Structure formats: structure tokens, C-alpha cells
Amino acid sequence: MRVVLFLLFLLLGSLFASDDTVLVKAKKVGEYVIVDGVNKNPFSVTVSYNASYQNLKSDKKMPMLFVLNPLMKREVLRLHIEKKGFVLKANYTWTIGSKDAKHDNNYIYRLPYKLGTKRRVAQGFNGKFTHYGMSQYAVDFEMPVGTEVYAAREGRVVKTKDDSNIGGVTRSFEKYANYIIIEHNDGTLASYVHLKQYGVVVEEGDQVDRGQLIGYSGITGLTKGPHLHFIVYRAVNGTTRDSFPIKFMSARGIVTEPVTGKWYVAK
Ligand SMILES: [Zn+2]
Known part of the structure; x- marks a missing residue:
């Protein structure tokens, strides 16, 4: 079986634009393509991820927005392989910090x-x-x-x-x-x-x-x-x-x- 997997990673708008301390990467596992988010930094990061695909199926809507906690790896997306010869094109950007932070305005x-x-x-x-x-x-x-x-x-x-x-x-x-x-x-x-x-x-x-x-x-x-x-x-x-x-x-x-x-x- 021939698997076509395009993964285009773009890192934009980040203070640390040239490093690879935040990765969102796909791998084929059985009948799925699993996308993992990896954060090698000692701080939370917020990631915007967008993907287009063919012959794959997911319930998640694109684009996705999620937080990766410090020094963690977790599954962020799972796509079912519907047919041989699937294509996944993805890009993402990240910034330091969590989108869920709420500032204490009394401080x-x-x-x-x-x-x-x-x-x-x-x-x-x-x-x-x-x-x-x-x-x-x-x-x-x-x-x-x-x-x-x-x-x-x-x-x-x-x-x-x-x-x-x-x-x-x-x-x-x-x-x-x-x-x-x-x-x-x-x-x-x-x-x-x-x-x-x-x-x-x-x-x-x-x-x-x-x-x-x-x-x-x-x-x-x-x-x-x-x-x-x-x-x-x-x-x-x-x-x-x-x-x-x-x-x-x-x-x-x-x-x-x-x-x-x-x-x-x-x-
Ligand atoms: Zn200034």
C-alpha cells in the first residue's frame, strides 16, 4: 500500500520561530492517522492547527486551537483512513502561554x-x-x-x-x-x-x-x-x-x- 502523507509545517509569529520545541506531527497507526502535539518547553503553549485532507475522516472541525502543557505530548487529532492513498496537508503556528489564562485584574x-x-x-x-x-x-x-x-x-x-x-x-x-x-x-x-x-x-x-x-x-x-x-x-x-x-x-x-x-x- 502506498501512503502519501504531506506534512507542511510552518512556524510563524513566534518569538522562537526557528526552533522545533513545539511539534505537531502525524503518524499512521493501523487504520488511523494520529496527530500528536509535542511541547518540549517548560511553559504552556497555544497552538493553531489547520489541516486539509483526502480519504481521511475526523469529527474535529478545522482549524483547531489547543493548549499544550509544559513538557508534554498528547494526541490532538485522530483521522480514520477511509481509503488507500490518503493525503494530509497541515500547518500550525504557536505562541508562548495558555489561551485559557485569566488575568487577575486586582493585582x-x-x-x-x-x-x-x-x-x-x-x-x-x-x-x-x-x-x-x-x-x-x-x-x-x-x-x-x-x-x-x-x-x-x-x-x-x-x-x-x-x-x-x-x-x-x-x-x-x-x-x-x-x-x-x-x-x-x-x-x-x-x-x-x-x-x-x-x-x-x-x-x-x-x-x-x-x-x-x-x-x-x-x-x-x-x-x-x-x-x-x-x-x-x-x-x-x-x-x-x-x-x-x-x-x-x-x-x-x-x-x-x-x-x-x-x-x-x-x-
Ligand atoms: Zn516598549
């Missing part, structure tokens, strides 16, 4: 720099330079390269990068950003971005406390000047995410919307 974040020091917001929510779309509720705090960065909320470090020393003002520089991603207990994620080279002092898998020193700011990635880009978000599907308009504690009380150009003292 008051700590400003991510040393207590008692003040920083100017270079770009707040809905900032015109880069804070739109998926980055709508990001905040940029100006700070010289090498400024201490502290966890704004407790959680688990799920991804870090600090090997880059490249930065610039066009989109092509985006992939050179150093960062720390922390997962909170409500499943949302915080990213601390543009860190300096070798400026990460925590490791993937570490549990960090609110206010713990996690790294040093820099000027890597897409940036005009040295600053810290901070954002809290969740995955929506395999290509997009949603950010949250978070609240911060400052020396003058709770800040519900950091204003571009204003200074805030960490408390």
Missing part, C-alpha cells in the same frame, strides 16, 4: 526598578512608536544601560535570552532583544525586554519573588534608546496575544495608566 504590580528611585515613562499604553496591536498595554521606562531590573510580580521564569548586543530602530532588530519572561500564577506572562548582554541573573525554571533582582537593562532589540519594555499578556491563538492594562504601585499611590513623559517613584 497591583511593583514598578520594575529599585525602590525609592524614579524613572520616566518613555512610552505608555497605546504608544504610537510600538505600543499597539499585541503590545497595546506595554510600558517603557527610561533607564541607563545596566540599571537593576526587579520582578514586578512573583512567578516562574520560563524563558530568557541575554546573548545579544545588537539594537536599532527598525523592525529587523526586534529579534535581537534580550528578555526575561515570567509566568504568573494566573497563567499570564510578563516580559522584561531590551536587557543588556549577559544581563539576566535568573534561570529558566527559577521561582522568583516580587521585588527580586532579575537582571540589568540595556538597549538590545527594537529600541531608540536605553529603556525597559514591560508587558503582561496571554496567548490568544497560535499567532496573536492580548496584553493587559495593569496597575502599578508608586510612591504617590496606585497608577492605573502610566503617562508618557511622567516620572514614577517605585514603592
Whole structure:
């Protein structure tokens, strides 16, 4: 029997577009084609999967959207082989985090720099330079390269990068950003971005406390000047995410919307 199996894998829109840490792969088992999702990462991922096929049958509607828990493999789709010579064409995208995360809107974040020091917001929510779309509720705090960065909320470090020393003002520089991603207990994620080279002092898998020193700011990635880009978000599907308009504690009380150009003292 001749089996024709086309599997086209596309990885798009992911921070880690070139790696193979998330796989959705099909295999023939008896009279079925079984599609397994494999997540080799220590964090949940959200996957969008689409397939078209001939001579196969499934009750699942396409496209599919599902979450793969950390370091897990599970069957996501089973197709019955109706006739010899079946064809399956599939593609998928994935993003870090679970689409099922619900942000705790009562949480008051700590400003991510040393207590008692003040920083100017270079770009707040809905900032015109880069804070739109998926980055709508990001905040940029100006700070010289090498400024201490502290966890704004407790959680688990799920991804870090600090090997880059490249930065610039066009989109092509985006992939050179150093960062720390922390997962909170409500499943949302915080990213601390543009860190300096070798400026990460925590490791993937570490549990960090609110206010713990996690790294040093820099000027890597897409940036005009040295600053810290901070954002809290969740995955929506395999290509997009949603950010949250978070609240911060400052020396003058709770800040519900950091204003571009204003200074805030960490408390
Ligand atoms: Zn930013």
C-alpha cells in the first residue's frame, strides 16, 4: 500500500520561530492517522492547527486551537483512513502561554526598578512608536544601560535570552532583544525586554519573588534608546496575544495608566 502523507509545517509569529520545541506531527497507526502535539518547553503553549485532507475522516472541525502543557505530548487529532492513498496537508503556528489564562485584574504590580528611585515613562499604553496591536498595554521606562531590573510580580521564569548586543530602530532588530519572561500564577506572562548582554541573573525554571533582582537593562532589540519594555499578556491563538492594562504601585499611590513623559517613584 502506498501512503502519501504531506506534512507542511510552518512556524510563524513566534518569538522562537526557528526552533522545533513545539511539534505537531502525524503518524499512521493501523487504520488511523494520529496527530500528536509535542511541547518540549517548560511553559504552556497555544497552538493553531489547520489541516486539509483526502480519504481521511475526523469529527474535529478545522482549524483547531489547543493548549499544550509544559513538557508534554498528547494526541490532538485522530483521522480514520477511509481509503488507500490518503493525503494530509497541515500547518500550525504557536505562541508562548495558555489561551485559557485569566488575568487577575486586582493585582497591583511593583514598578520594575529599585525602590525609592524614579524613572520616566518613555512610552505608555497605546504608544504610537510600538505600543499597539499585541503590545497595546506595554510600558517603557527610561533607564541607563545596566540599571537593576526587579520582578514586578512573583512567578516562574520560563524563558530568557541575554546573548545579544545588537539594537536599532527598525523592525529587523526586534529579534535581537534580550528578555526575561515570567509566568504568573494566573497563567499570564510578563516580559522584561531590551536587557543588556549577559544581563539576566535568573534561570529558566527559577521561582522568583516580587521585588527580586532579575537582571540589568540595556538597549538590545527594537529600541531608540536605553529603556525597559514591560508587558503582561496571554496567548490568544497560535499567532496573536492580548496584553493587559495593569496597575502599578508608586510612591504617590496606585497608577492605573502610566503617562508618557511622567516620572514614577517605585514603592
Ligand atoms: Zn516598549
